[in-house]
Amino acid sequence: MSTVWGGLALGAIYALVALGYNIVFVSSNVFNFAQAQLLMLGTFIAFWGSVTLKLPTVVVFLLCAVVVGVVAVVEERTAIRLVRGTEGLLVTTVGFATLLDGLTQVIWGGQPLQVPFFGPSKVLDLLSGNVFPVELVLIGVAVVLALGFVAITRGSMLGIALLAVSEDREAALMRGINVRAVAIGAFAAAGVVAGLLGPLIGPKTFAVATLGSSLALKGFVAMAIGGFGSAPGALIGGFAVGLIESESGRYLGESYSTLMIFLALLLVLLLAPNGLFGHARERTV
Amino acid sequence: MTDPGTVPAARRAPDAAVASESPVPLLSVRDLVAGYGDLRVVWDASFDVRHGQVTALLGRNGAGKTTTLRAIAGLNKLHSGSVTLNGQDLAGVPPHRRIRAGLGMVQENKRVFKRRTVEANLLLGGYSRRVRRRKLKDSLEEIYELFPALRGRAGTPAGQLSGGQQQMLAIGQALMGKPKLLMLDEPSAGLAPAIVGEVMNSVMTLKASGLGILLVEQAVEAAVGVADQITVLDVGRVVMSGPVGSIPDLEIIKDAYFGRGRGRPE
Numbered sequence: 129m130s131t132v133w134g135g136l137a138l139g140a141i142y143a144l145v146a147l148g149y150n151i152v153f154v155s156s157n158v159f160n161f162a163q164a165q166l167l168m169l170g171t172f173i174a175f176w177g178s179v180t181l182k183l184p185t186v187v188v189f190l191l192c193a194v195v196v197g198v199v200a201v202v203e204e205r206t207a208i209r210l211v212r213g214t215e216g217l218l219v220t221t222v223g224f225a226t227l228l229d230g231l232t233q234v235i236w237g238g239q240p241l242q243v244p245f246f247g248p249s250k251v252l253d254l255l256s257g258n259v260f261p262v263e264l265v266l267i268g269v270a271v272v273l274a275l276g277f278v279a280i281t282r283g284s285m286l287g288i289a290l291l292a293v294s295e296d297r298e299a300a301l302m303r304g305i306n307v308r309a310v311a312i313g314a315f316a317a318a319g320v321v322a323g324l325l326g327p328l329i330g331p332k333t334f335a336v337a338t339l340g341s342s343l344a345l346k347g348f349v350a351m352a353i354g355g356f357g358s359a360p361g362a363l364i365g366g367f368a369v370g371l372i373e374s375e376s377g378r379y380l381g382e383s384y385s386t387l388m389i390f391l392a393l394l395l396v397l398l399l400a401p402n403g404l405f406g407h408a409r410e411r412t413v
Numbered sequence: 414m415t416d417p418g419t420v421p422a423a424r425r426a427p428d429a430a431v432a433s434e435s436p437v438p439l440l441s442v443r444d445l446v447a448g449y450g451d452l453r454v455v456w457d458a459s460f461d462v463r464h465g466q467v468t469a470l471l472g473r474n475g476a477g478k479t480t481t482l483r484a485i486a487g488l489n490k491l492h493s494g495s496v497t498l499n500g501q502d503l504a505g506v507p508p509h510r511r512i513r514a515g516l517g518m519v520q521e522n523k524r525v526f527k528r529r530t531v532e533a534n535l536l537l538g539g540y541s542r543r544v545r546r547r548k549l550k551d552s553l554e555e556i557y558e559l560f561p562a563l564r565g566r567a568g569t570p571a572g573q574l575s576g577g578q579q580q581m582l583a584i585g586q587a588l589m590g591k592p593k594l595l596m597l598d599e600p601s602a603g604l605a606p607a608i609v610g611e612v613m614n615s616v617m618t619l620k621a622s623g624l625g626i627l628l629v630e631q632a633v634e635a636a637v638g639v640a641d642q643i644t645v646l647d648v649g650r651v652v653m654s655g656p657v658g659s660i661p662d663l664e665i666i667k668d669a670y671f672g673r674g675r676g677r678p679e
Contacts (some may be wrong), residue, residue: 285546288537292526299524302486304512304541304590 129257131374137263139370140270145347146362148318155290155314162225164344170196170326171335175241185246192323200319233337243330262331277359353396355406439464439625440594445494447484454480460644467626469640476646478629486518487511512541517592521599523579527572538589556585577608596627
C-alpha cells in the first residue's frame with residue numbers, strides 16, 4: 129500500500145501539471161510547454177523563501193504566487209502574444225521552458241535542494257501503508273483543484289466565457305468578451321496556482337533544475353491519457369501515470385517505470401485517441 | 414468589373430435627403446474606407462441606420478458588405494471615415510467594448526458555439542450586460558417567445574440544431590446582449606425558403622420593437638421586403654442609396670448584383 133500512496137502523490141503532481149496545461153489550453157487554445165517549469169520555479173522560490181530568507185509560511189506562499197504569476201504573465205506577453213500560429217507557439221513556449229530550466233540552474237545550481245514541509249512530517253500509517261502528510265495534502269489539493277476547475281467552467285459566466293474563447297475567439301469577441309484579458313488572466317491564474325503549489329510539491333520532489341522537463345513529460349502523458357481540456361481527465365490521467373510509475377518500479381524495476389508509462393499512453397491513444405475524457409476537436413479549414 | 418458610374422445618378426439618393434428624416438441616426442457611417450490589413454476593400458461608404466428601421470446593405474459576392482459590417486464591429490481595419498453609434502464615435506474602441514456600447518453582431522455562417530448548449534449560447538450572448546446569471550435566465554424567455562423552435566432545446570448542443578435553428582440561436586444570442594443596433598450578415602444564406610420567411614418575420618418583429626437593424630443580404634427580395642433604406646455596394650463602392658420607395662424597380666438592384674457587362678445580348 130505504501131507504493132500506492134507514493135504513486136498517488138506522484139500522480140497528484142502530474143495531475144497538477146496537466147491541470148495547469150488545461151487552464152491555459154481551455155481558455156486560449158495554447159499548449160503551454162513551460163507550465164511544468166512554472167511549477168519547478170515555484171519549488172525554487174519556496175526553497176528561497178523558507179530556507180534562504182527564513183520567511184513565515186504564509187509569506188512564502190505569497191512570494192511564490194506573486195513571482196510565478198508574474199513570470200507567467202511575462203511568458204504570455206513575450207512568448208505567446210507576439211506569436212501567431214500553433215507551430216510558432218510550440219517553439220516559443222518550449223524556448224521559455226528551456227530559459228527557465230537554465231535560469232534556475234544558474235541561480236540555484238544543479239544539486240537538488242530540500243524544501244522543508246511546513247506541516248507535520250511524521251510518517252502516518254493509513255490503510256496498512258506508510259504515507260507522508262505532504263503526500264495526503266498533494267492528493268487532496270489535486271482533487272479539490274480539479275473539482276474547482278469543473279465547477280468554474282460549467283457553472284459560472286466566467287467559465288462559459290472561457291470555453292467560448294477557446295472554441296471561437298472572434299465569435300467570443302462579438303459577445304463582448306475581452307478576449308485578450310481572458311488569455312492573460314488564464315496565464316496569470318495558471319502561474320499563481322503553480323506558484324502556490326511550489327511549497328507543497330518541493331518537499332516531495334526537491335527543487336532541482338531537471339524537475340521541469342520530467343514533470344512536463346509526465347504531465348503531458350497524464351493529459352493525453354485523460355483527454356485534452358478535461359479536468360477530471362487530468363486528475364485520473366495523473367493518478368494513472370503516478371501509479372503505473374510506482375507499481376512498475378516496484379515489481380519490474382526502476383528502469384521499467386518510464387517505459388510502462390509510455391506503453392500505457394500508446395494503449396490509450398490506440399483505443400481512445402481523444403483520451404479517456406476528451407472529445408474530438410473539429411477544425412475548420 | 415462594374416463601373417459605379419454606370420448606375421444612373423438619379424437613382425442615388427443624396428445623403429443629405431436621408432439625414433433630414435430624423436435628427437440623430439442610431440448608426441451613422443461616413444466615408445468609410447475599410448479592408449484587411451493594408452488591403453482596401455471598401456471605399457467611401459456612407460449610410461445610416463435609424464431606430465426602428467432596417468437598412469439593407471445589398472450587393473453581390475465580394476462587393477464589400479461583410480467587410481463593412483466587420484469594420485463597424487471593429488474586427489477589420491478602418492482606414493478612414495467614421496462610425497458613430499448613438500452619438501458615440503467608435504474610432505479606437507476595441508470590438509468587445511463596441512458590443513457593450515449596444516452593437517449586436519450576428520456573423521455569417523450561423524456562427525454559434527457548436528459544442529455548447531443552446532442555453533449556454535444564449536447566456537453567453539448576455540455576457541456583455543455584466544449582470545448576474547439569474548437575471549440573464551429571465552431574459553431567455555423573451556428569446557424563446559421570438560423563436561419558439563428553440564424552446565425545449567435548451568440542453569441541446571448548438572451543433573445538433575438544424576441550420577434554421579442555429580440561425581435563430583445566433584440572432585437570439587446577439588439579442589441577449591440587449592443591443593440598440595443589430596447587424597445581421599446574410600441570415601438567409603443556406604436556409605430553406607420557409608425558414609427564410611420565419612427569420613425575416615422575426616426581423617420585422619424586432620424592427621417594430623424599436624431596434625435598428627443593418628441587414629446584409631444577397632437574397633434581394635427577402636431583404637427588400639423588410640427594409641426601409643437600401644444601400645447597394647458594388648466592387649467596394651456605394652452605387653445606390655435611398656429609401657425603399659425611391660427605388661422603382663428591383664431589377665436595377667439586381668443589375669448591380671450581376672453587373673452590367675455580363676456580355677449577354679439584351
